[in-house]
Amino acid sequence: MRNVYLDYSATTPVKEEVLQEMIPYFTEKFGNPSSLYDKGLESKEAIDTARARIGKLINADPKEIFFTAGGTEADNWAVFGTADKLKEKGNHIITTKIEHHAMLHSCEFLEKQGYEVTYLGIGPDGRISLEELEAAITDKTILISVMMVNNEIGTVQPIKEIAAIAKAHKVLFHTDAVQALGNIPIDVKDLGVDMMSMSSHKIYGPKGEGALYIRKGLRISNYLHGGAQENSRRAGTENLTGIVGFGKAAELADIHFDEHVKHCSELRNYLVERVLNEIPDTHVNGTMDARHPGNANITFKYIEGESILLMLNYLGISVSTGSACSSKSLEPSHVLSALGVPVEMIHGTVRFTVGDFTTKEDIDYVVENLKNIVEKLRMLSPVNAQKGW
Ligand SMILES: *Cc1c(COP(=O)(O)O)cnc(C)c1O
Numbered sequence: 001m002r003n004v005y006l007d008y009s010a011t012t013p014v015k016e017e018v019l020q021e022m023i024p025y026f027t028e029k030f031g032n033p034s035s036l037y038d039k040g041l042e043s044k045e046a047i048d049t050a051r052a053r054i055g056k057l058i059n060a061d062p063k064e065i066f067f068t069a070g071g072t073e074a075d076n077w078a079v080f081g082t083a084d085k086l087k088e089k090g091n092h093i094i095t096t097k098i099e100h101h102a103m104l105h106s107c108e109f110l111e112k113q114g115y116e117v118t119y120l121g122i123g124p125d126g127r128i129s130l131e132e133l134e135a136a137i138t139d140k141t142i143l144i145s146v147m148m149v150n151n152e153i154g155t156v157q158p159i160k161e162i163a164a165i166a167k168a169h170k171v172l173f174h175t176d177a178v179q180a181l182g183n184i185p186i187d188v189k190d191l192g193v194d195m196m197s198m199s200s201h202k203i204y205g206p207k208g209e210g211a212l213y214i215r216k217g218l219r220i221s222n223y224l225h226g227g228a229q230e231n232s233r234r235a236g237t238e239n240l241t242g243i244v245g246f247g248k249a250a251e252l253a254d255i256h257f258d259e260h261v262k263h264c265s266e267l268r269n270y271l272v273e274r275v276l277n278e279i280p281d282t283h284v285n286g287t288m289d290a291r292h293p294g295n296a297n298i299t300f301k302y303i304e305g306e307s308i309l310l311m312l313n314y315l316g317i318s319v320s321t322g323s324a325c326s327s328k329s330l331e332p333s334h335v336l337s338a339l340g341v342p343v344e345m346i347h348g349t350v351r352f353t354v355g356d357f358t359t360k361e362d363i364d365y366v367v368e369n370l371k372n373i374v375e376k377l378r379m380l381s382p383v384n385a386q387k388g389w
Helices: 016-025 038-058 071-085 101-112 130-136 159-168 240-255 257-278 305-314 334-338 360-380 382-386
Strands: 065-068 092-096 116-120 141-145 172-176 195-199 210-214 282-284 295-300 349-353
Touching: 016 240, 038 065, 038 195, 038 240, 065 071, 071 101, 071 141, 071 172, 071 195, 071 210, 092 101, 101 116, 116 130, 130 159, 141 159, 159 172, 240 257, 257 282, 257 295, 257 360, 305 349, 305 360
Parallel strands: 092 116, 092 141, 141 172, 172 195
Antiparallel strands: 065 210, 195 210, 282 295, 295 349
């Protein structure tokens, strides 16, 4: 059976070059980076190389990169570290309804501690309104956090404009760039962001590794306490192999950026075009301009996305419904809800995300099978029989 993986926004395989770079650091080069002898220095140098590679990818000084155990920790640190640091100044945070749960649940936790959070909605294009953002700022606002690229619908936010508004009001600005990294150009200096979250396993690096960019001169409270690692900002013996892998993945993302974007967007557009043309009653959610190059979020009316997912899975095809985190619950996706998609249609939505190892043959295999599956499911669908949609 053919195996077709179309869930690159959930995670990606580690690239061979990345794995090869990591391997020696499991065995012969195992020194603790904090140790003062050569074996320790060798590990410390490997971490510095990785830091420089990630800095280069986003135009940051390596000293502004702080390694974390993934995108989730980076989001948590940015929110909790800012909330604690600025608690005398204010207790108000502005974010959006479409953030990843790493941000939403952190904000909900802070609400229980007495903080106030404004959750901005989005327009039909998936973007927040800059006027609404500016109007939400009060003299108690300490942080604005808006994700760069959404993980479900792939839409891109006007980050530079948001950063300018935050700066004009002297409010810190954080962005979750986990889905953006390697997929849209990022220059932290040009964008003017104060903090930015990244994750390794979404760019062909290992899982459980990430980083928070913190602009030079900005100090937020520490989140993990213990040793003096990461310039005394994030304690704990470094995940050496993870960091080395993340660094290599960042270097490859930088070198192959144009190629990657072209490859993904061509295949994504081919998938969208074929599905919309060959399967009736389908549409794409979110605008096709300013979108993650690999993302296609498609509603198949009158049927359940879960049923499509399971039938595709029988054929060796991996896709997701809504976001990976909510796929085990029947809660309709918070992102599609915010976009104004009716509940019945949310349940008929599938996210396809292509990546570097996807081929045109993969897409043909998926579309041919989708045509049959959708037709069968619609014949069985009571909703369709009643036309009570
Ligand atoms: C995957 C993801 C995260 C979480 O990153 P992990 O490294 O898996 O913890 C956060 N935000 C977004 C937008 C993501 O897609």
